[in-house]
Amino acid sequence: MTKVKITALALAALCWGGMAQAQKLKGIDEPEVTRLIRTLSADDMQGRASFTPGGEKAADFISSEFEKTKLKPLPGEVDFKQTFKIYHLTPSTIKATLNGETLPADKLFARTNYQSINWTQAGDAEIVTISESDDFRKAFTEVNKLEKNTLVLVHPKHEKMFEAYRQHLSRGSVLKETGNGYSRVFALTGLSTASDFTVEAENKIDGKKLTNVGGMIEGKRKSEFVVFSGHYDHIGIQKPIDGDSIANGADDDASGITAMMMLAKHYKKHGKSERSILFVAFAAEEIGGYGSRHFSEQLNPDEIVAMFNIEMVGKPSKFGPNSAYLTGFERSDLGKLMQHNLQGTTYSLHPDPYPEQNLFYRSDNATLARLGVPAHTISSVQIDKDKTYHTVNDEFEMLDMPHMTSMIKAIAIASKGVVSGKETPTRVDKSQVQ
Known part of the structure; x- marks a missing residue:
């Protein structure tokens, strides 16, 4: 009985403490x-x-x-x-020629924090492919982890996802810094490699508070x-x-x-x-x-x-x-x-x-x-x-x-x-x- 009383008193004290608090x-x-x-x-x-x-x-x-x-x-x-x-970066123009063939702008997009890109020889970027069997989202994430400039050849099967990403990036992106890191250019093409290529891109960069x-x-x-x-x-x-x-x-x-x-x-x-x-x-x-x-x-x-x-x-x-x-x-x-x-x-x-x-x-x-x-x-x-x-x-x-x-x-x-x-x-x- 005494133990019950003590427990009850302790519980009451605890509740009172919470109420007082x-x-x-x-x-x-x-x-x-x-x-x-x-x-x-x-x-x-x-x-x-x-x-x-x-x-x-x-x-x-x-x-x-x-x-x-x-x-x-x-x-x-x-x-x-x-x-x-x-900084707010807005894409302005983008051009690319692969194996002598010029791609239309709606088959290209870039992910970069540079005002301009100018790749004129194979050594300027490494070629990576997103093949027909790849998961586009996963491959996109992995490509953006690469510590190198990258030209990404995307199989036409991924056209729908490619366009969704292109539209999203066309609205611009917010950057903490500009002019450093690596650039990635994505091209929707049936090519699995390119023996020669040129890529040019211009972006508008505005500083914002x-x-x-x-x-x-x-x-x-x-x-x-x-x-x-x-x-x-x-x-x-x-x-x-x-x-x-x-x-x-x-x-x-x-x-x-x-x-x-x-x-x-x-x-x-x-x-x-x-x-x-x-x-x-x-x-x-x-x-x-x-x-x-x-x-x-x-x-x-x-x-x-x-x-x-x-x-x-x-x-x-x-x-x-x-x-x-x-x-x-x-x-x-x-x-x-x-x-x-x-x-x-x-x-x-x-x-x-x-x-x-x-x-x-x-x-x-x-x-x-x-x-x-x-x-x-x-x-x-x-x-x-x-x-x-x-x-x-x-x-x-x-x-x-x-x-x-x-x-x-x-x-x-x-x-x-x-x-x-x-x-x-x-x-x-x-x-x-x-």
């Missing part, structure tokens, strides 16, 4: 969550595509919220905007950083559906940015933390993760203790109310530490239930994970069933505000051990990250 999170409230995400996903943000006025407006809004929260700029920055340059938005709460351990992040860009204006052409990106990823800003407000109210906390809204996740890549180059990754990346937390997960999942759960023990901190609360965290979706590599956490940082994404979207992902229907009205507010509270509780310096997650094995 939740009481301390009153700074995270649904009206403020609603205000932030409504603003970020409003039509006047125009879908927050990179290089657009809507994207810049979103960056300005996030920066103004950091100012209100009284954050400091990121290390090495003078304000909340971490601006950097990338991108901006991460970041703020900091400096901790007692100034060079130990904990990162909370999300991406603020989305896919902008799309083909109209029922008269609506704006892909508002409410769940993807205004929800994650809202969560990150709310966590900044929450931790700021707690005064000086043990570790320094960085709050970052990344640019250009949707076009290649360029924002997180630039951010990762500004700090020593060994000084980043953990990254809590937040993406698509506006809808309930398959695990029920007040639950979320963590991508790459097995790659460090950050998830287990978070689960431990959530014991006795109404919140729960689970391993990613969609390994076939490759979610660990589909968000900004992957960049830092490749550098060994325990960097994971927290999400709750049922990605296998979600009908609004990357559509004009990803709007505020589709979200569950009580759930989203709960998710932010759960992240606050789950991260407290790392922020306080009491817990340090194991590092990700860089050799096991693609």
